[in-house]
């Protein structure tokens with residue numbers, strides 16, 4: 001591997017400069033992605049065609065100069081493989097024609113052996129071959145709680161109140177569902193590792209709708225099972241909005257913890273100085289003037305001083321961001337030596 005900065009930083013080893021990648025770097029913001037996407041029948045066709053998925057995975061490495069490629073897929077392939085297919089509706093986002101409405105629906109979900117998601121591993125292998133060691137490939141999966149949000153709600157939501165309702169009114173069934181998803185996620189990530197990912201991230205995008213108590217009961221045990229099961233490569237956990245749970249998250253067995261922009265890196269670092277931290281520029285900074293983007297990127301770097309750091313945004317880049325500002329952010333980080 002010519003550039004293994006991100007792997008070393010994730011493990012807490014010495015690096016010459018802070019590595020950088022951007023959540024949701026593949027897709028949306030790049031004209032090259034939009035052009036390819038427009039020629040296809042839909043999002044799923046892109047995700048399920050390994051050759052094309054590999055192509056869009058590599059685009060941000062070529063165009064933006066990031067230090068890692070994240071495989072082009074979606075967290076929703078897990079419910080899909082378990083028997084709850086998703087659709088991606090233009091301008092609206094994901095939609096599940098069928099959702100989990102009863103305990104019987106949980107029993108109907110299939111355990112996976114991994115073969116259902118072969119297209120993802122094929123895309124990883126093609127990407128790795130084409131990258132030829134330029135940068136590592138990051139694998140990923142959704143955290144079990146974030147996945148049940150979609151399985152129960154059937155679509156996006158501001159509050160995911162139907163999913164939260166289940167945690168209170170059907171706690172035993174909720175645990176059963178979370179365990180099924182955890183088992184499938186472990187099988188899936190193990191196959192990703194075998195196909196050649198050098199690290200993986202677990203996205204708990206909707207953790208912020210919970211409380212400390214619910215997070216401790218319904219998230220931490222499952223996140224830990226995943227980290228404990230996949231030890232071959234370093235891991236990152238990103239629980240967006242879960243500021244109330246940072247102490248618990250900093251004690252999990254992930255090598256690195258992603259921070260959103262609302263968190264103070266120095267304060268989080270004190271909870272466990274050995275952990276690598278990832279983040280956390282507010283993605284809306286990238287709508288500012290060039291000089292402002294540079295100033296804020298440098299400020300962000302300084303705020304992570306005193307321990308290992310992987311630079312990123314505090315959440316995914318927004319679709320209408322000018323990709324040149326994203327590149328400016330990345331160049332600013334790369335021009336900085338520690």
Ligand code: CP3
Pocket residue numbers: 023024025026027028037043070071072073074075076088092093094140156203205240316
């Ligand atoms: O660079 C990358 O990160 C690309 C791979 C990737 C996608 N989705 C592609 C995608 C990754 C890592 C994801 C993760 C994902 N998917 C998450 C967790 C990350 C986060 O942002 O919190 C979540 C919650 C989803 C579910 C999902 N998929 C939503 C809510 C949407 C619609 C809104 C949106 O983000 O566009 C998607 C669709 C989706 N996933 C697109 C892409 C490129 C846009 C679809 C299109 O091109 O038509």
